[in-house]
Amino acid sequence: MRFNDRYPIIVTDRKEACRDFWIRHLGFVSGFDSTWFCWLSAEDQSASIAFMTPDHPSSPPGSETFSGTGMCFELQVDDAGAAFDKIAATGLTIEYPLTDEPFGQRRFGFHDPSGLWIDIVEQTEAEAGFWDKYMIGSGS
Numbered sequence: 001m002r003f004n005d006r007y008p009i010i011v012t013d014r015k016e017a018c019r020d021f022w023i024r025h026l027g028f029v030s031g032f033d034s035t036w037f038c039w040l041s042a043e044d045q046s047a048s049i050a051f052m053t054p055d056h057p058s059s060p061p062g063s064e065t066f067s068g069t070g071m072c073f074e075l076q077v078d079d080a081g082a083a084f085d086k087i088a089a090t091g092l093t094i095e096y097p098l099t100d101e102p103f104g105q106r107r108f109g110f111h112d113p114s115g116l117w118i119d120i121v122e123q124t125e126a127e128a129g130f131w132d133k134y135m136i137g138s139g140s
Contacts, residue, residue, distance in 0.1 A: 007039070007048035008073065010066045010114050015051045017113035022049065025092045026075075026118075047075060051114065068115020080106040080122035087120070102127040 012018060019038045022028040028040040028049070036056045041048040052058075054065045077083045084098045087110075096109035096119075104126030109119045 005048055007050055008071075009037075009050040009052050009063070010116055011052050011054055011056075011063050012066050012114035013054055014113045015053050018051045018116075021112050025087055025090045049073070066114055066116070068111070072117045072119050074119050074121055076121050076123065078122065080108065080120055083120050083122075084108050100124065102130050104130070 010018065015036070015038060019030065019033065019040065022040050023030065027043060028047075029043055030038060031041050031048075032039040036053040037050065037058070038052075039048065039050040080098060084094070088094055092110060094108050094110050096107070098106065098108045100106050101124075104124050105121045106124050107119055107121040109117060111117055
């Protein structure tokens with residue numbers, strides 16, 4: 001099966017604030033925007049996200065309003081340092097600083113207006129042996 005796109009729909013009463021946030025701070029563009037639903041994508045179409053108001057008229061019904069917990073939206077980049085500089089220059093307060101993690105990521109993060117945690121990550125080399133005890137079937 002081939003998918004044409006894949007994206008989460010975040011149900012929030014802050015649809016417009018989320019739309020504006022993603023456009024201003026992450027450079028997404030609006031592909032569709034109505035009073036109760038908007039779909040945004042990266043300019044190169046490499047990532048998409050949508051926001052929908054709780055009072056949407058679509059059928060079947062969507063999820064309950066997003067509570068801001070239990071979900072992390074990963075955006076993988078080639079250079080987390082450059083992404084950090086670009087996003088910080090928009091005035092956004094970065095909540096998790098640019099960090100080199102022992103498990104093989106260079107990352108930073110922040111929340112959008114819906115409460116969604118956004119993790120900007122660059123894949124790096126993990127510290128030697130880090131994953132050994134976590135891998136399924138490793139005999140540990």
